[in-house]
Amino acid sequence: MILRCYRPNRPTPCRWPTTPPINFIKNKLRPKRMKITPYSYVLALLGLGGFFQQCTSSESADKPHKKTTAEPTASAPAYQVGTVSRQRVSPSVQLPGQFRAYQEVSIYPRANGFVERVLVDRGSAVRRGQVLMILDAPETEERLVAARSNTLKAEVMLTASREHYRRLRASNKIPGSVSALDLETAQARLRSDSASVLGERANYRALTKLRDYLTVRAPFDGIITERNVHPGALVGSGAKMEGPMLVLQQQNRLRLVADIPETYSVGLREGSTVRFSVAAMPSREFTGKINRRSGSMNQQFRSETVEIDVANPTRTLRPGMFAELTLPTAGTPGALAVPTTAVVTSTERQYVIRVTDGRAQYVPVRRGQKAGPLTEVFGNLRADDRIIVNARDDIKEGIAVR
Structure with a gap:
């Protein structure tokens, strides 16, 4: 099919191709695609490799050459050696206590x-x-x-x-x-x-x-x-009562009850003076003496219950209040004392490291009471034995100790 057109000032007609004019123009303006072969990929990769190698060599040439030196070896650890002493460790133990009425009775009919x-x-x-x-x-x-x-x-x-x-x-x-x-x-x-x-x-x-x-x-x-009752109420053994009619407490004298752990109850003496304070009156400090001991250990808490009689004529203290006791302990007779840092505790055992003939030797021990920097120990030790004070679990047995 031939389309005719007329151009101005030209009488001769022109001819268009059979395709539409718009598609014809797009085909003329579209760029020609390059044919890429496998050899072209290889050449491009070789060119990129050479470029990067040249950049790396130039950067290394610009940087100054650093001389590598070997790190100095760690110095041998220093051990602090002390001695075992025969003395009683007497810590002051702080324990909670509770005030109770000296006598209390629930009155039923x-x-x-x-x-x-x-x-x-x-x-x-x-x-x-x-x-x-x-x-x-x-x-x-x-x-x-x-x-x-x-x-x-x-x-x-x-x-x-x-x-x-x-x-x-x-x-x-x-x-x-x-x-x-x-x-x-x-x-x-x-x-x-x-x-x-x-x-x-x-x-x-x-x-x-x-x-x-x-x-x-x-x-x-x-x-x-x-x-709990008022006039007209029915009371008696056969009547259903939710509580006592009256509760009577003696408050001019109180009992301070505390549970002493098994570790400290051994060195506790009846009649010992005890200092205690109350949270409601932080500025005051009270004193009392241990008047009664249960003489047996609580099977659940492994502690012994003691009672301290406290005079309360002005009813300043009330039954049910909590107090914080400071108990002096006499220490365990026959115990040896070592610095607390000398006792090493691992998953398998507790021990101190004794220095014997210049060598480290493990000595299994059991801990006792602790007061400040000292701790009671029980084991195959004697007074004046030399031990490592700053002991650690990475110190091997048998190494030389200076």
């Missing part, structure tokens, strides 16, 4: 009844024997009256039996006037009536004590710290 009056409240100071509460139990009073009546009746029967037996014995002096069976029967009746009187009297005393339980009294001087 011993008789069934209703609360009629409560004469104290929380925080009330009471004296021994003071009435705290009054209970009401009408049936107890009725039972007491019946027991009193039965007791009087039994006593009257006993009096009659005793008089009858006395007369029979008097008549028995005349031979044949009283049969032996009547005399024995009268004697048995006397014994029976006597036993009845004892039983009725016992029952009457029991009911009398039960009536006395309706009046609750303080067993010792102290402070009421808890009150």
